[in-house]
Amino acid sequence: MLNETLKVWTFDRDVGPDVAARVALEQLEVPDLEVVLVSARGDVVTVQVVDGVVSDPADVMYVSGRGLYEVLRSEAWPPAAPGDAPRVLLTLKAWPSA
Numbered sequence: 001m002l003n004e005t006l007k008v009w010t011f012d013r014d015v016g017p018d019v020a021a022r023v024a025l026e027q028l029e030v031p032d033l034e035v036v037l038v039s040a041r042g043d044v045v046t047v048q049v050v051d052g053v054v055s056d057p058a059d060v061m062y063v064s065g066r067g068l069y070e071v072l073r074s075e076a077w078p079p080a081a082p083g084d085a086p087r088v089l090l091t092l093k094a095w096p097s098a
Contacts, residue, residue, distance in 0.1 A: 002039065006047070007031035007064040010055065017068050017096070024062040035063070035090070043094035045069065048087060060095050070095040 009024045010032045023029055033052035037045060045066065057071045069092035077087040 002037055004037045005050070006035050006037060006066070008033040008035055008047075008052075009062045010059040011062065013058065013060055013070075015060065020060070020062045020068050024064060031064075033061075038089070043097075044072070044091065046089060046091050048089050054088065054090070061092060063092070068095050069093060 007024075008031055009020065009029060011020050011023075024031075031052070033054065034050050035047035036050055038048055039046045045063070047063070054071070054074060057074050059071075061069050061071070063069055071090055072093050073091040075089045077089060079086055
C-alpha cells in the first residue's frame with residue numbers, strides 16, 4: 001500500500017536473511033529507520049526516510065512486511081521547509097537477488 005509507514009532495520013551484508021528476519025519480526029532491536037513507501041514495482045521499492053539516518057548505504061535493510069533489500073540509489077532532496085532536515089529517497093532492490 002503506497003504511503004504506508006514502514007520500520008527498517010539495517011544489517012551488514014554478511015548477515016543471514018533468516019537472522020535479519022528474526023530480529024525484525026521479533027523486534028529484538030529498535031528499528032534504525034522509519035520510511036514511507038513511495039512506489040513498488042516487482043522486487044524494487046522506493047521509500048522516503050521520515051525518521052533516522054542511513055549510516056552505511058552498503059548495508060542491507062529489512063523492511064517490515066516486505067523483507068530484505070539492498071540500496072540501489074540514495075538521493076538527498078532539499079528540505080520541505082527552511083530549517084528542516086534534507087529529505088532522503090531510497091531505491092531498494094530485494095536481496096539477495098535471484
